[in-house]
Structures are given as structure tokens and as C-alpha cells.
Amino acid sequence: MFLIEKFISLSLLSPLPIIIILLFVGVGNLFKKRKKSGLVLILISTFLYLASSEVFIDKKLYDLENSYSIISEKNLEKGEVYVLLGGGIITTTGEGNIPGIMPAVRIMKTAEYYKKYPKKIYISGGSPLQNQESESSVYARELISLGVNSEDIIVEENSKNTNENALFIKQELEKNGIKNIILITSAFHMKRSMFIFEKNLDGVEIIPAPCNFLASKEKENFFYYIPKYYNLLKFQLWLWETIGNIYYKIKY
Structure with missing residues (x-):
């Protein structure tokens, strides 16, 4: 029944x-x-x-998300600093500006890693609209509320895309002689991020720390074949990243 x-x-x-x-x-x-x-x-x-339908989109998204594995304890300890990438903010809430749904998970993961191994956190993300508060400042506020020391947060507020994330973060890393970073972003965004960061950050070891995995790992069952509205968001993310990967490889 x-x-x-x-x-x-x-x-x-x-x-x-x-x-x-x-x-x-x-x-x-x-x-x-x-x-x-x-x-x-x-x-x-x-x-x-x-x-x-999960039967199609989860398979595609799973392949994209599993380009890189969850960071190991050894690599988590090894990295000199954390680099947290922006992914949008919501500006229409009664509580003011807050992180978007996807970057909220990135922020929580960053705070979790920080509590295990405290180190500087570089946040990269500007304001898509010039009159808005930057993504970085919104994320910094959230990290502080989660127990991160404000003195350990460095914000980069000029970038508007993944390529600019890498270029502006490179300047900050060079100032401080950093040669090893832990890159934190959503699993679906990690493949493109690693491509761009490795392209722009010569001489810097980049350790991927993907989070926010969306593709289901459950075995196929009857309900796997029933279409669901929330899978359209997964499809949108997969399509955006697939197009982005192709575009970045052609352009850069």
C-alpha cells in the first residue's frame, strides 16, 4: 500500500x-x-x-562529480590554505544577503575543515551587480558565525567567474608565498575549476576538495524512472558545467 x-x-x-x-x-x-x-x-x-529522471541525469552528473574524489585526511592536513570559491548569493530575504543553496554547503564544509586543521581561508567571489554586497563578504560573515576566526579570512571581491577567481587568487597567493592550496567548491563545479586553476597557477599545488555531491548513489529501482521536478535543477547544473568545460577548453 x-x-x-x-x-x-x-x-x-x-x-x-x-x-x-x-x-x-x-x-x-x-x-x-x-x-x-x-x-x-x-x-x-x-x-x-x-x-x-534519475535514470539519465544522475548518471551524467555522477560522471561529472566523480572527476575528483573526496579529499583525504592526509591532503587536508597537508594544504597550506583553503580557497573557497563563490557560487552566488540570495538578496531577496528578510534577513539580508545570504549564501545561495549550493555555496552554503561549501561554506559549511570549509568551516568543518577549518575546525580540524585551522589555516587561512581565501574566499573568491565578487558582486555580479556592482551595487550588491560581494559573495566573499557574505560568505565571510557566515564563516565567522560558524566559529572561524575573522583574522584567518582573506576576501577577494573582484572576480565574476571561475577564470577571474583563479587570476585574483593567484595575486593573493603570490603576496604570501603560498605554494599549496586546498580548493573547495561543489563537486559538479570541480572539474572546470581544477582546469582553470591548474592553467593559471603555475608552481602551485592544487588539492581538490569537492563537496555537495548531488547525484544519487542508490541502486536503480522503480522510482528511479519516475520524473521529478528537482532533477531539472540537476540537469541545468550538468548542462551549464558541460558547456562551461567545452567553452573554457576552447578559450583557454
């Missing part, structure tokens, strides 16, 4: 009804000799199903 109730609730609160309607209308149009509109609707329904 529980499985039936779960199936019904997941089906009704998912893109499945929309996918089925689009598919049936598309097939109906084919029978009515409206081939173009029929094919378009069938393609849209197929795309929507793949983009919202």
Missing part, C-alpha cells in the same frame, strides 16, 4: 502528467498527418523525461 501511495504522489507531483499529455497529443498529431507538430511534441516530451 505504501508503494502505491508513493507512486501516486510522485506521479501527480512530477512532470509525468505533462510528459504523458505531450506524448499522446504528439502521437495523435502523427495519426492526423500533422507530422511536424507531432514530432516536435514527441521530442519535447522525450527531452523533458530524460532531463527530469
Whole structure:
């Protein structure tokens, strides 16, 4: 009974009804000799199903996220400093500016690592809109609230993308003679980040510390095939990073 109730609730609160309607209308149009509109609707329904189902997107995201493993205790102790990359802020809350959902996990991980092995934290992230508070300053405030000493935080507030993160952080590292860093960002963003940092930071050892893994590690089951709205966010992240990886490799 529980499985039936779960199936019904997941089906009704998912893109499945929309996918089925689009598919049936598309097939109906084919029978009515409206081939173009029929094919378009069938393609849209197929795309929507793949983009919202774990059976497709989790496999793609898993491959992207597992380009690098979780940092080992040995490497965590070895790194000279932490470098935390920005990933957006939310400016429309009643509490003022707060970290976005994804970078919030990065911040918590950074604080966790800091408590184990206290060392300087370099935060890289400017303000996409000039009149906004920078990502770095928002993250710094959160880290301090989590017990990080404010004197151990260095903010870089000029960068607006991953390449600029690397370039501006490079300047800060050179000032202080740092030759070994622990790079902290979301697992889906680590592949592109490592490519850019290794390209720009000659002579600096970069230790990846991916966090915020989103792809499910569960074995496939019946519910794996039911489309869900939150998988569309995973698809968006995977697509953005895939395009970003291609673009950065061509440009840099």
C-alpha cells in the first residue's frame, strides 16, 4: 500500500502528467498527418523525461562529480590554505544577503575543515551587480558565525567567474608565498575549476576538495524512472558545467 501511495504522489507531483499529455497529443498529431507538430511534441516530451529522471541525469552528473574524489585526511592536513570559491548569493530575504543553496554547503564544509586543521581561508567571489554586497563578504560573515576566526579570512571581491577567481587568487597567493592550496567548491563545479586553476597557477599545488555531491548513489529501482521536478535543477547544473568545460577548453 505504501508503494502505491508513493507512486501516486510522485506521479501527480512530477512532470509525468505533462510528459504523458505531450506524448499522446504528439502521437495523435502523427495519426492526423500533422507530422511536424507531432514530432516536435514527441521530442519535447522525450527531452523533458530524460532531463527530469534519475535514470539519465544522475548518471551524467555522477560522471561529472566523480572527476575528483573526496579529499583525504592526509591532503587536508597537508594544504597550506583553503580557497573557497563563490557560487552566488540570495538578496531577496528578510534577513539580508545570504549564501545561495549550493555555496552554503561549501561554506559549511570549509568551516568543518577549518575546525580540524585551522589555516587561512581565501574566499573568491565578487558582486555580479556592482551595487550588491560581494559573495566573499557574505560568505565571510557566515564563516565567522560558524566559529572561524575573522583574522584567518582573506576576501577577494573582484572576480565574476571561475577564470577571474583563479587570476585574483593567484595575486593573493603570490603576496604570501603560498605554494599549496586546498580548493573547495561543489563537486559538479570541480572539474572546470581544477582546469582553470591548474592553467593559471603555475608552481602551485592544487588539492581538490569537492563537496555537495548531488547525484544519487542508490541502486536503480522503480522510482528511479519516475520524473521529478528537482532533477531539472540537476540537469541545468550538468548542462551549464558541460558547456562551461567545452567553452573554457576552447578559450583557454
